[in-house]
Amino acid sequence: MNVENIIKIEHLRAIYKISKTSGINALDDINIEMKKGQIIGIAGESGSGKTSLLKVLTHSFPPSMEIKGNVSINLQDKSINLLKLSDSQIQSLCWKVWSYVPQAAMNSLNPMAKIKDIFWETLESHDKTINSYELEKQIENAFEKVGLSKKFLNFYSNRLSGGMRQRVIILLATISRPNIIYLDEPTTGLDLVTQRDVIQLLQSIHNELNNTFILVTHDISIHAQIADLVHVMYKGQIIESALTNEIFHNPLHPYTKNLINSVPIIGEHRGKIEPGIKILSTEMSAQGCKFKDRCQFAMPQCDKYVYTYRLNDHEVKCNLYESH
Amino acid sequence: MIMKLNVICMSHTKEVKEMENLLEIINVSKQFRSGLYLGTNFKAVDNVSFNLENGEILLLVGESGCGKTTLSNLILGILKPSSGFIKYKGKITSKFRRNEKRSFIREVQPIFQDPYSTFNPFVRIDYYFEEVCSNFGITRSKSEIEQKINEVLNQVKIDTEIKGKFVHQFSGGQIQRLSIARALLANPSLLIADEAVTMIDASLRVGILNILSDLNKLLNLAILFITHDLSVGYYMVELSERTKTVVMYRGTIVEEATGENLFLNPLHPYTRQLIESVPSVDPNKKWHSAMKHAVLELEEFNLKGCKYSKRCPFAMKICEEKEPNLFSVEHSRVRCWLYSDTVDKSIALNKLKKNQ
Structure with missing residues (x-):
């Protein structure tokens, strides 16, 4: 595996301006280095900032969003x-350096255009030199390959199902x-059989192209199936990141x-699972750990600061590991 | 007051116990037409029958497009069946008198998939709850209504104040709890939960499932639990005593069994595939076997033989020609030619053994 960093995010903050x-604060001090050829999973519940992060990375954020920090993409010959x-540069x-699979599969294809035309329009708008005959052959081959x-x-x-x-x-x-x-929630809204089908398709595409996948989904078991390493997000911060096995x-x-x-x-006869976190409607954490209001191990010092514990590649933001 | 309410509940359940089946679905079909002009007909629900006893949990499992939601709409009376009957407490629902219809609407309560669109965003939750109480004729006095609301909120484990609050001031998990609370205000005897936990974050899902199984035990409440996720279904089976599972595919029942049987010993190839497709949280257990891809839904609905034959890895010649009946095997009933005695199935059985 090539250990070159393809994406480097440093001190990224994103703020949705209300007034x-x-x-x-949709993103709060994010630092990630993404290596080439890996499938990188980003997990977290709704409102944790997963989609905001993708919006910054695909450069599709709204004008009301204020962004600070540094994001660079390192290609073989240049750094962006x-x-x-x-x-115009974007x-x-x-579609040449990055492409994007949007969240809602059911609604993201234009209902007024044929599938053929959707392909043609999308690719042509990003690359004017494309040859229509070759493209059609290419699409037909790709369609056959995935059944x-x-x-x-x-x-x-x-006329197509989800x-x-x-x-x-x-x-x-x-x-x-x-x-x-x-990939923004590529399996959400699909039933389990179709979900498995999509995951297997992604795996085979990754094996063939050997490029970098950034997979955002709230479903942690999808990460277990396909991701190489997982970052867990909560309220705009990355609270834990490690290799999938770990x-x-x-x-x-x-x-x-x-x-x-x-x-x-x-x-597995595990009986009743008691949820270990509290449900709250509003959380008030300006300082310290963002999770402390729902955490059952919350300590007094959690109000003031968060300790970052590192062991090899495993990184976690929690005061429980301060004494280690 | 709580004592009094309990007494009401108790007497209420006793009355129903004398009649065994709370809900009976007898040969129900629903036909739809697809396409704007001269479209093709297809049966979204095809000759489905099952019973739901009082205080029982029935899990209805299947992928999207299998007719789960159509069936729940038929039971709720939103749609009318093309043929067949639905009996509630021994009476046919389409022939209800006015007062019977009224009590049916009160006693059979739905919980919908999307918690955010269940409530009117312009109405305060406490006003909404009071309205439910007075509309269904639960009580009239203000203090009793308040007590009832507090009791129900305790049952769904909401401890925050709801007075004067709107829907957007709650989180998704809380709104789904409020939606269950709203259903409970009507003193129901049957809850129809259509994908009730699909939109909830994974970490809060088990909390809601715990509430539903507690209510089932505490109030002897029957629940029709509709889901596509078999792991959620298994969790409900593990928590409750009297459960039955029905698997649907393209409008027909393909397998039904009581308790854990269906999960530990699946018979129909489709049920096996559903269980295999549950993603595991263990990264060492990854999917290896290849899958057959789905064909167009409408084509499958109109197949002459078994509806699953195009995707089934063990498909035989007879599967494409003739639709199988429900065969009884041990504790379950399964609609598959593999379990018939009259068919030569040696090749398929060999494949099955290899697969295991």
């Missing part, structure tokens, strides 16, 4: 500072062989522990 003086690009890089019939190219998207639409979108994102593919066999943060324990397993 002139107040705003919501992502936050200082002009619109258009030429998008979709060629006749679907002339269909409107409403799983088929998701497969079409994944093909659309991967057909131009970009270096990085961002994080599932030896989770350290109380939140991660609870997330993994609350998945029921068929055939």
Whole structure:
């Protein structure tokens, strides 16, 4: 495996401006180095900032969002500072350097265009030199490979089921062989059989292209199946990150522990699982640990600061490990 | 007051116990037409029958497009069946008199998938709850209503004040709890939970499942629990005593069993695939076997033989020609030619052994 950093995020903060003086911290001091050729999982509940992070990385954030920090993409021949690009530069890089699988599979294909035209329009707008005949051959081959019939190219998207639409979108994102593919909840809203189908498709595409996948999903068991390493997010911060094997066999943060324990397993008589976290409607944590209001191990010092514990590649933000 | 309410509940349940089946679905079918002009007909629910006893949990499992939601809408009376009957407490629902219909609407309460769109965003939660109480004729006096609301909120384990608050001031997990509380205000005897935990974050899911199974025991409440996730279904089976599981595929029941049997010893190839597809939190247990891809839904609905034959790894010649009946095998009933005595199935059985 190549150990070159393809994406480097340093002290990234993103604030959604509500008024002139107040705003919501969607991302709070994020530092990640992503290595080339890996599948990087980002887990966390809704509102944890997963989608905001992808919005910054794909450069599709709204104008009301204030961004501080540094994001750079390192390619073989050049290095790109992502936050200082002009619109035309983004258009030429998008779909060549990175592509994006959006969140809702059911609604993200244009219902007024045929599948063929959706492919053509998307690819043509990012690369003017594309050859239509070659492209059609390429799409047909790709469709056959994932078990979709060629006749679907002339269909409107409403005739396809959810799983088929998701497969079409994944093909659309991967057909131009970009270096990085961002996947925003690719399996949410699909039932389990289709979900497995999509995961296996992603795995085979990754084996073939050997590029970097950034997989964002709240479903922790999807990460166990496919990711190489997992970052767990909570309220805009990364609270734990480690290799997949490590994080599932030896989770350290109380939140991660609870997330993994609350998945029921068929055939294991575990009886009643008591949720280890409290539910609250509003959380008031300006300082210190963001999780302390829901944590059952909360200590007085959690109000003031958070300790970052490091052991090899495993990093966790929790005061429980301060004495180690 | 709580004593009094309990007495009411007790007498209420005694009355029902004399009649065994709370809900009976008898050969229900629902036909839809797909396409705007001269479309094709297909049966979203095809000749489905099952019983739900008082105080029992029935799990209805299947992927999207298998007819789970259509069936729940048929039971709630939102849709009318094309053929067949639905009996509630021994009476056919479509022939209810006015006062019977009224009590049916009160006693059969739905919990919907999306907690955010269940409540009106412009109405305060406490006002909403008071309205439910007075509309269903639970009580009239203000103090009794307040007591009832507090009792129900205790049952769903909400300890924050709801007075004067709107929906957006609660988190998703809390709104789903409030939605269960709203259903409980009507003193129901049957809850229909259609994918009630699908939209909830994984870490809060078990909390809601715990509440549902507690209510089942405490109030002897029957629950029709609809889900596509078999691991959630297994958790409900583990917590409760009287459960039955029904697996549907493209409108037909393919397997039904009581208790844990279906999870530990699945018979139908589709049920096996569903159980295999549950993602494990153990990174060492990854999927290896390849899957057959799905074909177009509408084509599958109109197949002459077994609806699963296009995706089944053990498909035989007879599967494409003739639809199997429900065969009884030990504790379960399964709709598959593999379990028939009259069919030559040696090749398929060999495949099955290799697969295990």
